[in-house]
Amino acid sequence: MSWLKENGHRLKTAIIDYLIIFIGVNLTALGLVWFLIPNKIAAGGVSGLATVLYYLWGWPVGLVIILVNIPLFFACLFVFGPRFGMKTFFGTVLLAVVVEYWGQIVHPLTLDPLLGSLWGGVLSGVGIGLALRHHGTTGGTDLAAKLLARFTSLTMGQALLVLDGLVIALAGYVFASVELMLYALISVVVTGKLIDGVLEGFNYSKGVYIISDHSDRIATRIMDELNRGITGLSGRGVYSGQTREILLCVIGRGEEIRLKKLVREEDPKAFVIITDVHEVVGEGFQGIE
Structure with missing residues (x-):
C-alpha cells in the first residue's frame, strides 16, 4: 500500500507539473504572438532570433524555435547528462507548436511598441517563471548559455547577457532601429523581474x-x-x-x-x-x- 501511495503521489505531482508547464508555455507564446512579434521586438533568446528571421526571410517562428532548440537540447543532454529530461524537452517542443497555433487564431492586441514590450515581457516572464517553478523550461538561450558557461570562463548570468545582447544587437541592425533595441531591453528587464517574482514569490x-x-x-x-x-x-x-x-x-x-x-x-x-x-x-x- 505504501508503494502504491508513494507512486500515486509522484504521478499526481508529475501531472500537475506538466499542466503548469503547459499553461506557462502558452502564456509565453501569447506574449510573443500578441505583443512581441507584431511589434518587431526581439527580446533576446531563441524567440527573439526567430522574430528577426521571420521578418528577414519569412521563416515561421515555430520552425526556427524547434530547429535551434532541439540541437541545443541534445547537446546539453550529451554534456550534462540525463538531468535535462522530459520536462525540458516537453516545454521546448511545445513552445514551437503553440506559437504557430496561436499565430493562426489570434491577432495582435497592440501595435504600440512600448505597450508591446511591457505586456509581452509580463506574459513571457510569468509563463517562463511558471515553467521553471515546476522544473521545466521553454528552452532558448538558457540552454546555449549552459554550454557557453561550461566551456568558457563566463558565469551563467554573463553567458545569458552575451547571447541575449547579440540577439538584440542583430535585431537592431536588421530592423535599422535603435528604438526597437531599447524596447527589447525594456522587455528583457520586465521578463526577468516577473520570472524572479514567480520563482521567489511576491510577498516581500x-x-x-x-x-x-x-x-x-x-x-x-x-x-x-x-x-x-x-x-x-x-x-x-x-x-x-x-x-x-x-x-x-x-x-x-x-x-x-x-x-x-x-x-x-x-x-x-x-x-x-x-x-x-x-x-x-x-x-x-x-x-x-
Missing part, C-alpha cells in the same frame, strides 16, 4: 536586525504591538570586544515605519539593519509548500 517582507542597550524593551514592544516573533542572537563587537544581543525579526512591508518609530522611542542610538526578504514561510506567514 522585511528582515530586521537591531542592536541596542535596551533590546529587552524593544523586543517586548515588537511582540506586543506588532505581534511578531523575535529571535535573540549573540554577537560580539570586534572593536570593543563586548558581547551584545542582536534582535532578529521579520515584518511585513507596511510595518517598517511603525517598527522604526518604536525603536527610536526606546533607543534613539540603536543600530538597525533592514533588508528585503523575497519569501518567508512558516509560523506567522504563509505555509511551507
Whole structure:
C-alpha cells in the first residue's frame, strides 16, 4: 500500500507539473504572438532570433524555435547528462507548436511598441517563471548559455547577457532601429523581474536586525504591538570586544515605519539593519509548500 501511495503521489505531482508547464508555455507564446512579434521586438533568446528571421526571410517562428532548440537540447543532454529530461524537452517542443497555433487564431492586441514590450515581457516572464517553478523550461538561450558557461570562463548570468545582447544587437541592425533595441531591453528587464517574482514569490517582507542597550524593551514592544516573533542572537563587537544581543525579526512591508518609530522611542542610538526578504514561510506567514 505504501508503494502504491508513494507512486500515486509522484504521478499526481508529475501531472500537475506538466499542466503548469503547459499553461506557462502558452502564456509565453501569447506574449510573443500578441505583443512581441507584431511589434518587431526581439527580446533576446531563441524567440527573439526567430522574430528577426521571420521578418528577414519569412521563416515561421515555430520552425526556427524547434530547429535551434532541439540541437541545443541534445547537446546539453550529451554534456550534462540525463538531468535535462522530459520536462525540458516537453516545454521546448511545445513552445514551437503553440506559437504557430496561436499565430493562426489570434491577432495582435497592440501595435504600440512600448505597450508591446511591457505586456509581452509580463506574459513571457510569468509563463517562463511558471515553467521553471515546476522544473521545466521553454528552452532558448538558457540552454546555449549552459554550454557557453561550461566551456568558457563566463558565469551563467554573463553567458545569458552575451547571447541575449547579440540577439538584440542583430535585431537592431536588421530592423535599422535603435528604438526597437531599447524596447527589447525594456522587455528583457520586465521578463526577468516577473520570472524572479514567480520563482521567489511576491510577498516581500522585511528582515530586521537591531542592536541596542535596551533590546529587552524593544523586543517586548515588537511582540506586543506588532505581534511578531523575535529571535535573540549573540554577537560580539570586534572593536570593543563586548558581547551584545542582536534582535532578529521579520515584518511585513507596511510595518517598517511603525517598527522604526518604536525603536527610536526606546533607543534613539540603536543600530538597525533592514533588508528585503523575497519569501518567508512558516509560523506567522504563509505555509511551507
